[in-house]
Amino acid sequence: MAIHRTKMLIIGSGPAGLSAAIYGARAMMEPIVVQGLQPGGQLTITTDVENYPGFKDVVQGPWLMQEMQAQAEHVGTRMLWDTIMDIDIAGGPPYRAIGDSGDEYIGDTLVIATGAQAKWLGVPGEQELGGKGVSACATCDGFFYRGKKVVVIGGGNTAVEEALYLTNHSDDVTLIHRRDELRAEKILQERLFKSDKISTIWNKAVIRFEGDPAAGGLTHIVMQDTQTGEESTLDADGAFVAIGHAPATELFKGKLPMDDNGYLIVAPGTPMTELPGVFACGDVMDHTYRQAVTAAGTGCMAALDAERFVATLEFAKMESAEAAE
Incomplete structure (x- = not known):
């Protein structure tokens, strides 16, 4: 079993998680992304993407997520293949998570970007014709x-x-x-x-x-x-x-407030949960827009707020050390 420590622990690797990683890495937060069961999120099962800014031609969802991951890694993100099975956020920061591998992940901040999944009918032809009608x-x-x-x-x-x-x-x-x-x-x-x-x-x-x-x-x-x-x-x-979406929040039941549909509750206009240093971004907290570009935007917000939170922690440590001298 290995222990991985970071200033910013990100659970989920869709547009929200990877955008948070890009901004966090550029801020020298040395983020770790635990990729989960579906690395890349819902876009990895999407074919043509025509509404993500920056591409005049249609791009493929899996390719777009590969590029986001490559960019995150290029600026210093560590991508780890694991699935978080348990998490301890009651006494943090730091916050602790345990992966299916047995590894432990410790973060001064926690960014939850576990996303959501559309509910499907589960009938014949649905999967085979997905993206083809x-x-x-x-x-x-x-x-x-x-x-x-x-x-x-x-x-x-x-x-x-x-x-x-x-x-x-x-x-x-x-x-x-x-x-x-x-x-x-x-x-x-x-x-x-x-x-x-x-x-x-x-x-x-x-x-x-x-x-x-x-x-x-x-x-x-x-x-x-x-x-x-x-x-x-x-x-x-x-x-x-169109029978609804199911946010991937099972891991946080009883640990963070959720609405009636299971979406994590954040302060209006922010990715901040009720716990200091714990942020939620993307479809796990957004039941209205559910777009890659809005997920990426909230991922950016989570990283910027995480950076400010860590700066506050470090300043408090400095003040405490000075007072002890």
Whole structure:
């Protein structure tokens, strides 16, 4: 078992964690990034990325994350392949974490960038056609379906917001919900029902996505009536699964405040949690925007605040040493 010490310990290696690492390394914080189960985060399973600033042409998600990691390492970040299994933040700083390898990680500050995962239906064809007609983010991928027939699956705020957003690109949007009424806020429902670009299919559960991943992608979806069991099909060029996200915060339950959906609570406009020196950034604390660029921005904020916190610690140590002389 090894012990790794740093001024800034970062858990998670998506855009938020790597941006924090880049800024932290440039501030001589010698950050350590523990990469976790999905190094690179959600972008590693995203194909075309067209909305990240700085690239006039479409780039691939895995490539973008490789470049971010290379930049972080170039300026002095240590990337470690491990998964944090337990963490002790009650008595810090410093804060301690234990990896699946048995190694211990000790940081004067802790940056939580564990991200979130879109919830999927888990039906046939969903994984095979992911990025080829099936998506979980209209803001990310809606642009690719300009003038095409698209469907949104779900009945909450996320689904209605996705459907409304897609009307910017398509005049043929269908919302499919397994019940006979929506769970979304009334104001969102009103906007949905007023749109002449959106139609609604009630009491239908999507049970299969069909198409050819190698040639054109998604062609249609198969639905089952939740009341009669009857199956039917619907042609579609794009399908957006909008049944919510699950933040990766299991590790921090009972240790940090969370909202009702499990997202870490931070001070408004900051990445600061209630514990001094513990910061949360990216999708683990952001249930509204959930974009790579906003995750990177909050990662930058976390690093800058961590740097200031460490400077305060070091100044306090100097004052204590002077007083003892």
